[in-house]
Amino acid sequence: MPRIVLEQVRKSYGAVEVLHPIDLKLNDGEFTVLVGPSGCGKSTTLRILAGLETLSGGEIYFDDKPISALDPKERDIAMVFQDYALYPHMNIAKNMSFALRLAKVPKAEITEKVQRVSKLLNINHLLDRKPAELSGGQRQRVAMGRAMVRDASTFLFDEPLSNLDAKLRAKLRTELAEMRDTIDKNMIYVTHDQVEAMTLGDRIVVMSDGRIQQQGTPEELFKSPINRFVAGFIGSPTMNFMAGTLTEANGQLWVQGDGCRLPLSAEQASRLKTFKGADVDIGLRPSSITDDVSRGAPIELRVVVSEYLGAQTVLVTRCGGTELQVEMSSAGRFAAGQTRTFGVVTDELMIFDRDSGLRL
Amino acid sequence: MQIARINRLTPYFFLAPAIIVMAVALLYPIGYMVWASFLDWNPSQRIGEADFVGLRNYAKLLNDAAFLESFWVTVKFAAVVVVLEMILGVGLAMLLDRQLRGMTLLRTIFILPMMIAPIVVGLMWRYMYHPSVGLFNRTLKSFGLEPVPWLSDGTWAFASIVIADIWQWTPFIFILSLAALQSLPRSAMEAARIDGASGWQLIWFIKLPLMLPVLIVTALLRLIDAFKVLEVILVMTNGGPGLSTEILALRISRTASEFRELGTAAAMSNLLLILLMALTLAMFTYTKISEARAARLRAAASKDH
Numbered sequence: 001m002p003r004i005v006l007e008q009v010r011k012s013y014g015a016v017e018v019l020h021p022i023d024l025k026l027n028d029g030e031f032t033v034l035v036g037p038s039g040c041g042k043s044t045t046l047r048i049l050a051g052l053e054t055l056s057g058g059e060i061y062f063d064d065k066p067i068s069a070l071d072p073k074e075r076d077i078a079m080v081f082q083d084y085a086l087y088p089h090m091n092i093a094k095n096m097s098f099a100l101r102l103a104k105v106p107k108a109e110i111t112e113k114v115q116r117v118s119k120l121l122n123i124n125h126l127l128d129r130k131p132a133e134l135s136g137g138q139r140q141r142v143a144m145g146r147a148m149v150r151d152a153s154t155f156l157f158d159e160p161l162s163n164l165d166a167k168l169r170a171k172l173r174t175e176l177a178e179m180r181d182t183i184d185k186n187m188i189y190v191t192h193d194q195v196e197a198m199t200l201g202d203r204i205v206v207m208s209d210g211r212i213q214q215q216g217t218p219e220e221l222f223k224s225p226i227n228r229f230v231a232g233f234i235g236s237p238t239m240n241f242m243a244g245t246l247t248e249a250n251g252q253l254w255v256q257g258d259g260c261r262l263p264l265s266a267e268q269a270s271r272l273k274t275f276k277g278a279d280v281d282i283g284l285r286p287s288s289i290t291d292d293v294s295r296g297a298p299i300e301l302r303v304v305v306s307e308y309l310g311a312q313t314v315l316v317t318r319c320g321g322t323e324l325q326v327e328m329s330s331a332g333r334f335a336a337g338q339t340r341t342f343g344v345v346t347d348e349l350m351i352f353d354r355d356s357g358l359r360l
Numbered sequence: 361m362q363i364a365r366i367n368r369l370t371p372y373f374f375l376a377p378a379i380i381v382m383a384v385a386l387l388y389p390i391g392y393m394v395w396a397s398f399l400d401w402n403p404s405q406r407i408g409e410a411d412f413v414g415l416r417n418y419a420k421l422l423n424d425a426a427f428l429e430s431f432w433v434t435v436k437f438a439a440v441v442v443v444l445e446m447i448l449g450v451g452l453a454m455l456l457d458r459q460l461r462g463m464t465l466l467r468t469i470f471i472l473p474m475m476i477a478p479i480v481v482g483l484m485w486r487y488m489y490h491p492s493v494g495l496f497n498r499t500l501k502s503f504g505l506e507p508v509p510w511l512s513d514g515t516w517a518f519a520s521i522v523i524a525d526i527w528q529w530t531p532f533i534f535i536l537s538l539a540a541l542q543s544l545p546r547s548a549m550e551a552a553r554i555d556g557a558s559g560w561q562l563i564w565f566i567k568l569p570l571m572l573p574v575l576i577v578t579a580l581l582r583l584i585d586a587f588k589v590l591e592v593i594l595v596m597t598n599g600g601p602g603l604s605t606e607i608l609a610l611r612i613s614r615t616a617s618e619f620r621e622l623g624t625a626a627a628m629s630n631l632l633l634i635l636l637m638a639l640t641l642a643m644f645t646y647t648k649i650s651e652a653r654a655a656r657l658r659a660a661a662s663k664d665h
């Protein structure tokens with residue numbers, strides 16, 4: 001499997017720069033997840049890798065070999081398109097086996113592969129139908145199957161599970177995780193789904209506006225995001241942000257927010273001392289606020305809505321003028337309108353510069 | 361009640377003038393022609409004076425070697441030009457289906473022949489085929505080659521009218537195929553490229569099958585038209601030499617004006633009309649079938665999900 005390196009890759013359509021120079025290294029056999037808001041250039045990155053779009057600058061290397069001049073078919077890539085891109089005139093079996101038939105794979109082997117993959121994807125009863133006779137989710141599974149029957153060295157998935165129901169999605173996620181562990185392929189996977197990104201990715205790349213914001217393991221991104229954007233993007237429910245200032249009182253560094261004041265831990269204080277007086281944004285993960293006051297600094301929150309989700313309850317609360325989400329593992333009842341004291345695990349606080357958004 | 365009925369009838373009031381004009385302008389001549397085909401009628405007689413001969417005109421035609429020859433020439437001509445024009449037109453469309461500078465201009469130039477009046481096309485080609493001063497023979501001569509009897513030898517004459525027709529009508533197929541090609545789903549073609557299809561495989565397995573509905577209708581339209589050609593051939597060869605280029609339309613016009621057998625000419629026209637109707641019917645059936653299939657697909661897709 002080639003090691004893929006993108007070096008200063010740029011893409012512009014006319015005057016519109018869609019990808020600013022991007023540098024990305026994908027290690028051999030790694031499962032890389034691309035995440036980012038709509039329109040940030042994820043699909044464009046995949047299409048450039050596949051050879052469907054030309055580069056406006058920079059170079060792509062497969063194992064140190066520049067490949068930007070190669071045709072898609074010479075790159076040994078399988079891809080699941082965001083819009084499925086099925087062949088309208090072929091039935092599902094033909095759709096899935098097209099690449100194998102072009103490659104002159106023996107008939108028996110083709111049948112066997114198509115059967116196995118279609119069973120896995122729960123589309124084996126649809127093999128005789130044309131794409132127009134399928135629902136959106138079924139088409140998406142065919143698109144997935146068309147890539148999975150192939151034996152390419154690199155797989156590109158553009159939001160392959162976005163249209164499936166929760167159960168099927170969970171099943172295929174497990175399937176993909178297994179594929180990741182058992183077969184040695186490069187996989188690049190675009191998704192909007194936090195759970196997919198966190199559970200599947202060996203490495204996550206967060207993009208926004210055609211730039212890579214940060215890349216790293218799921219844990220690195222969750223625990224030490226480099227800026228407010230990444231912190232807000234990774235994690236579900238998303239991180240709460242509150243405007244505040246860094247102040248010092250009683251020999252202790254505090255962040256003063258609207259209607260609350262939280263102490264910083266010694267480790268954070270030593271790092272942030274130089275920023276005393278600065279305007280900052282306080283980042284608070286919903287899971288860092290507990291109803292167990294003894295576990296953290298006290299904070300008074302007024303409950304606005306309580307969303308019961310089964311295993312956990314998400315509270316929407318207010319602290320001064322700022323809305324904060326709180327994730328409770330217990331199913332305790334919290335009446336709306338009630339004000340009570342919660343505990344903030346201050347070790348997990350993140351402080352971001354107000355202007356640049358960088359984590360301090 | 362009353363108002364509802366009037367409302368229901370309103371469309372027919374609006375349609376009435378068109379229907380009356382159609383009936384007079386279209387059905388009357390056709391009816392006239394059908395009636396005439398049962399008569400032994402000579403242009404110096406009024407239609408009422410002609411003798412009724414039943415199906416004798418038709419029976420005569422089926423044993424008339426000249427008519428059968430001309431029928432064969434027509435079929436051969438239509439088949440050859442449609443096949444060649446389809447290959448050339450679709451091929452050109454494949455070649456020119458790309459975003460290059462100046463392509464719009466090139467495409468416009470390509471469709472010019474179609475816009476020239478047929479008589480003019482005929483005159484132009486006759487001049488170019490001229491044995492001594494024509495463009496082709498002069499060019500051949502300048503290369504030191506033998507002149508070709510473009511219009512004076514039976515086989516060459518047939519080839520010559522085929523060439524002229526191809527020149528004039530390939531653009532028609534070209535623009536329709538180009539339109540079809542440009543409306544194909546881009547992403548399916550991208551998927552095929554990733555699946556490893558070469559340029560030819562892309563054309564063969566993806567583009568042509570997806571264009572097929574348009575191509576079939578185009579071919580049928582061209583076929584219907586090819587059976588009716590007259591002017592270009594009339595001007596170029598007037599059916600000669602011998603009967604080598606005498607297509608049906610020409611034969612009909614000669615039967616009426618030279619041989620003065622209006623009844624026989626009408627019978628021939630009817631046979632041609634029947635043939636064209638069969639082709640038109642084939643086209644309608646084809647579109648109906650594909651529409652029905654599309655509807656069935658849609659129904660199936662909405663039924664289960």
Ligand SMILES: Nc1ncnc2c1ncn2[C@@H]1O[C@H](COP(=O)(O)OP(=O)(O)OP(=O)(O)O)[C@@H](O)[C@H]1O
Binds near residue numbers: 041045
């Ligand atoms: N052919 C094109 N011409 C001009 N601009 C384009 C073209 N294709 C994409 N873009 C622009 O490039 C940007 C990135 O598009 P891209 O499809 O990569 O987004 P994405 O991250 O995949 O978004 P989504 O999550 O919605 O799929 C968008 O702003 C889009 O408008």
Ligand SMILES: [Mg+2]
Binds near residue numbers: 042043044082
């Ligand atoms: Mg996309």
